[in-house]
Every structure is written in C-alpha cells, then in structure tokens.
Amino acid sequence: MTKSRRNMLFNKLFSPSSRAIFVDWFERSALVLVWIITIAIFGALRPETFLTWSNFSIILGSQSVIVVLALGLIIPLTAGDYDLSIASGLTFAGTVLAVLNVNNGWPIGMAVVATLVVGILMGAVNGFLVVYFRINSLIVTMGVGTFAHGLTLWLGNQMTISGISDSLVEAVIVHRLFGVPLGFYYALILCTIIWYVFSYTALGRRLLYVGRGREVARLSGINVDRIRVGAFMSSGLMGAIAGILYVGTTGAADPSSGMTFLLPAFAAAFLGATSILPGRFNPWGTTISVYFLVTGITGLSIMSVSTFVQDLFYGGALVIAVVLSQIVRGREERLT
C-alpha cells in the first residue's frame, strides 16, 4: 500500500463525517448491544440456568402480551397522545372474552371477534372525548381506563373466570415453532405490520406529522381529528389483542393482574424511542426494549434477588429512557 493510499484510508476512518456515522450507528444499536451484554453477564454468572433454550423460550413467549401492549401505545404516542387506558382495555377485553366464551357459551372465534370490536369501541370513546371536547388525553384515558376497570369487575363478578376454550390456549402458548410459543410470533407479526405502516405508508407519515406539529398538519390539509381518533382506535384494538393473548397464556381471565403491565409497556415504548430510530417511537425498538427489560429481570430473579427488583427495573428504565430521549432531543434543538 502506498503512503498516499494509507493516508486516504486513515482519513476515511477517522474523518469527522465517519466519526458522525459511527456515533449514529452506536446510538441506533446501543439498545441491542446493552441487551447482548446483559445476556452475557447473566450467562457467565449462571450458565446452567440462564443460558438454556427453555429459559429463552419462556422469556420470548411470556412477554408477547407486554410487547403487543407497548406496540399499541406507540401509535397514539406518535400522534402526540397518551393512552393510559390500554392496560384496563386488556383486562376488560379478557373478561369480555371469558364471559362470552365460558358463561354464555359463544364459540371462541365469535367471542374473539366481539372482543376486538369492544377494544376498538373503547378506543373510539377515548378519541371522541379527546378530540371533540379538546381534553388532555392523559386525563381522558385515565378516566376511561378506570371506568373500564370498574366495568370489568362488575362483569366478571370480581372473580377470575377460568375454563376458556382449549383451542385459544393451544393457539397462544401450547403450540410452538422452533420451541417458542406461537404468541411470540403473533407479536412479531404485529410489530412488522406497524413498522411497515410507520415507515412505508402515507398514513404513517401523517401520524407523525400530527404528533410533531398539529397546526402545521392542519394547515397542510391533514384531517388531524380523524388521525387522532384512528390512533386511539388502533391502541384500543391492540389492547384487546393483548387481552386475548393474556387469556390464552393463562387459560383464564383475571380482572386485575393485567393492570400492572401498563408501566412496563410505557417503559418499553420510551426506551425503544432512544434506539433503532432514535428520537422516534418505533416498533422494533419497542419490542427489543420489552425483551431487554425482561432479560434483566429474569437474570436477577435467577440470581435469587427479591421480587421488588422488578419495580426498580421498570421504573428506573422509564425514567432513564425519558432522560435519554430528552438528551437526544436537546441535541436536535441545539442544531437549530
């Protein structure tokens, strides 16, 4: 290699632009790297229990409910709205499904369709209240969520309804592909659909415009209200899907335990927005975040650390994620 060629190579490797490209790459993949490091650390500490396929298939299969929930959240979040009712939507949908299937003897297929419709309707109520009365989405969805939780308890007599159709349980958790329950693949399919819509359709772009600049979007001829209502209906639908998966996973409809998924889902949505496509809520980042968080928690519980670590982990992750995204955004603003 001649001297000049070597210089060229040197410049290419260490020029400011290539450094910027490296920083950019690092930011995009940081989450994946941290996830791999986490796996490596726990793997080294407890290779016999942690580094087993059964452990991983449990991790992948058990988290599909939270993945779907978090994916549902990023739709209204992209449009600039919060949906705090999504976890009560999950338990509500689960109870509706169980009541129809177990108590009223509906065939499972019909019960599933009806449950999905209920989820969409709940989202429509959220959207209508937010858009029509111009109320902050945090307040509306908190109210509607609490109301739905009350309905859930009333509908199911405050009890867990068991005896759900076996075919649902089989389709979610029993049947496996490459040793991983099918529920995981449903979540992956939904992730792919949302990724496609976000990245490659005009609709996805409109959602983003509405979230980033409502007035600009309105003056550009986008029907802002319709987009926002549509986003809430989508998150309602995703909540219902998560509810069905949850019932499929446990074989019963528990009126309360699903409520605890709200925080992990938010943590994953915000943590996901710091990676893959930094600065934007994105489905792959969100999905990876769910698995990163649960890997940490599983690892720590294998190390027999107490269960409160879960709250520390999820709560901490949410705050750190928001701080990180604020730093990303702050850098963007300094550019202006």
Next chain:
Amino acid sequence: METQIILEKKEKRGITLDPVLQIERLSKNFGGVQALNDVSLSIYPGEVHGLLGQNGSGKSTLIKVLSGFHIPDSLNFIKINGRQVNLPINQAALYEYGISFVHQNLGLMESLTVLENLMLSNLAVSKTMFIDWQKEAQRARSIFKRYDLNLDPLSAVSSLTPVERAQLAIIRGLDQLRKMRDEHSCNGLLVLDEPTPFLPAHDVQSLFKLIREIVTDGASVVFVSHDIDEVLEITKRVTVLRDGKVSKTFETTEISKAEIIRLIVGQHVDLDAMRAPTKILPPPSISLSKLTGGSVKDFNIEIAPGEIVGLTGLIGSGYDEIPYLAYGASSAITGTLLLNGKSYQLRHLSPSNALVGGCVLIPGDRLTSGAISTLSVVENISQPVLSLVSSSWALSRSTLTRNSEKLIRKFNVLPSDPELLFGSLSGGNQQKALLAKWFQTSPRLILLDEPTQGVDVGARAQVFSEITQVADAGAAILCASSDYEQLTAICHRVLIFSKGKVVAHLTGDKISKSSIAQACYIS
C-alpha cells in the same frame, strides 16, 4: 384640555425639569443592518411622548433595548430618573429604576382573575408568605375607583372586553411604578407599546382618559403607535424614527398631520429599483366575495391567473387575516371562494378541501404553522405529495428523496442535504424549502402571509423571483405583507386596509414604497 397642556408646557419651559428618561447616542446593529443609529431621546415628567415610525424604523428595537431584550452596540448612557442604567438591563432592576412596559399582547393570563393578574409581578418578586386577598381586593377596588374604571377584581380576565383588558394592563404597569415611587420617591415612566390597534374608536377614548389621569398624577408615558390621529390627540411631544435615526422630535401642537407623514415616510425620491413589470393579464377567474370574519368586513376581490395582489395596512386593520380566512384555516362568518369554476362556502371550507381545490397557504409563522422543525427537510417537503409521488401501498423513500433533492436544487435550499433537520436551516432557506413544498403541487391560488419575514437579504430576492415565476406560470397570488418594499417589488396591485375594509387601491406605476406608506397612514 388643550389649553391645560399648553399651560403645562409653558410651566415646564420655565422650570428646567430633569428628564425621566434620557438616552444618549444609542446604536444597534443586526447583521450589518443599522437598526438604531445614534439615537438620543429625552422624556420629561408628566408628558405623554409619542413614538412614531414605519416597520423597520427602529421603534421596536428601541423598546426592546429599554426592556433589556437587546444589548446596544454603542451608547453614551441611558438614565432613568437621573440614575445611570447598568447594561445589560435586567427585568428585576427595571422596576427599581421606575419604568414599566405594557406590550401589545398585554401579558394577561386569561383564565385568571383581574386581581391575580394585577398582582402578577408583585407576587413574582414578593417575599411574603401570606396573601390577604380581602385586603388586596379592597386595594384593587380603590385603584379602579380612583381611575373611574368599572372592573371587578374577582371576575375572570376572559370575561373582559378588549378595552377593559388594555385598561387592566395599563393599571398594572402603573401599579408597579406606584409601588416603586412610594418606596424610592421617584417619578415613573410607563411605556405603552401599541396598546390600541385592536380597539374600536370609542374605546380608544376611554383608554386616553386613563392615560391623561396617569400623567396628571405625575407619571410619564411613552406612547408607541402607528396611528397618527391618536398620537396627535394624546401626546405632548412626538419623536419620529426613520431608518434607525431620529427623524425629528417636536411639540405636537406645532405640526400638521401631513408633515408627520412626510417625516415618517421620508422625502427621498422613490428609487424603487425593483418594481413588478406591468403585465397583460387574462380576465379574472378567481374571486372572493362578501368575505366577513375576524376583523375583515365584506371583502370582495377578483384575481386573474398570473396576477400578484398585495394586501396591506396598519397593524390591526385585518389585511393579514385574509389568507387564513380564504383557506378555511380560521373560520369566516360568510363569504364565497370561486376557484376553477367551483364555488366554496368559506364558512364550511376546511384546509383539506381548499388544497384539493388548488389553493395553498404559506403561513407567516414558519416554526409553529409552516413546518415541523424536528423533522427532516425531505419529510417536510414531501408532506403534500406523499400519495402522489409514491404508490398508495408503499412509500418509496428513494423516490421521495429524489423528488426533494430535485426541489432543493431548483429552489436553491442550502445546505442541500434533504436529511437535515428542518429547524437547522436558516430562515431564508426554510422559506425557500416551504415554497418548494407548496409550489410542487401546481396550485391555482397561492395565499402568502409575510413571505419574507425573518428572511435574509440574499434569500429575499430569490423568494421574490420564485413568487414571480410561479405567477408567470399561471398561479394567482394573494400576498399579505407589511413590507412595502416587497409589495412594490412583486405586486401588480396593492389593496390597503383600514378597520377591516379596503380603503385604497394602487396599481401599476402608482405602487411605490412611499405611496403605500402614505395610503396606510392617511387612512
């Protein structure tokens, strides 16, 4: 009243009073433009001093230097009540010096009560823990009574009429001075920065009554306005600024309105190098009729394809609302838009319908209404054509990027990287990118609001030429602007507004910077 003022004047000539505010040789530069050039100004106790000048004359820069927003480049001194002011001026110190401001937006919080607003600045710096609301309400009532104002301290500001809000803001400014005066026994200066443009005539009178009572009590007032009649009525002396310099300071009683207009506009022969060439236009095919809404009353216009019509007037005259009303962006009461043989009821028109009909709006406020600064240039530019450029199934990133790159080159947006954040571009390049965003849709009617606001000189000429080109290609253009030079450079016709109505038409050779200014100030 007149005689009283003259008597006072004679009194003051006899005794040499120290000025409340004294500015000596103040200069301020903005990127090569001399916004203020060697400005000196003195305001005496008990006088209402008018400050007049066109947009860009340096009026607002002067106010902003006084309120601590700008730091002057060079200055002998600023003295308030005989005390030399330390630069940069900070807000808290302003109260101590004894000067307070009422800006055009009044700075009131609508959802709070009159009393809470009155006490705002008080509470901001107060160190006491407890607020005796009963006592404060009593105090407020006695102030209102003293100035003969019919305000209830406990009612919400949102329930007040515009003039009551202005009165409240002025009383609040005065109250700050009064506090300082009690403590430091000095005379105060109240700066009223265009408090009247949105008020009906009879309401202006009640505001003037208040101002007169304030000066009788010993305070001084700087009255900034566009309205010469108002200034003639209320002030004792007037300073006119032009091109950053003091054009003249004079006693109000010793000058005529025509003379003032001459001082504001300047005598120089109009060397408008750039003037839109006269052009033979096809018959008008686009019209707005009976448009009423906001402060606009019964506006009618017919526009020919290829024609550029300027809309202007003084602040508050309503000209700048027309683009938004015609686009359905703010709601009109009545009015019809006729475009491409279709007629649209403006009351029901939405921006998306207007767009489909071939009408676009480029708003003046780029960063809140025009573009999303946290998204990239390509994402902003491709917004209106997402479904046109790519198939409905899948957006092709490369097609969108190619399309944007082509437009960026054509409109000379720099730096020419479509992936940059929109917010990182300079004002001029942002505006060029926005023209690209909308002109690519081949609109038939283009509504512009202040198209060169915050745009540097170089980009300005280019924005002009883009607008002219798109008009030559057959688009009709309505351009609301307060920049007379710009109107002269691009418009075939200029309509001048006052109080929501068109009061003057200028066409062809009659359009010049000074003729527009004349028409604005005479009306």
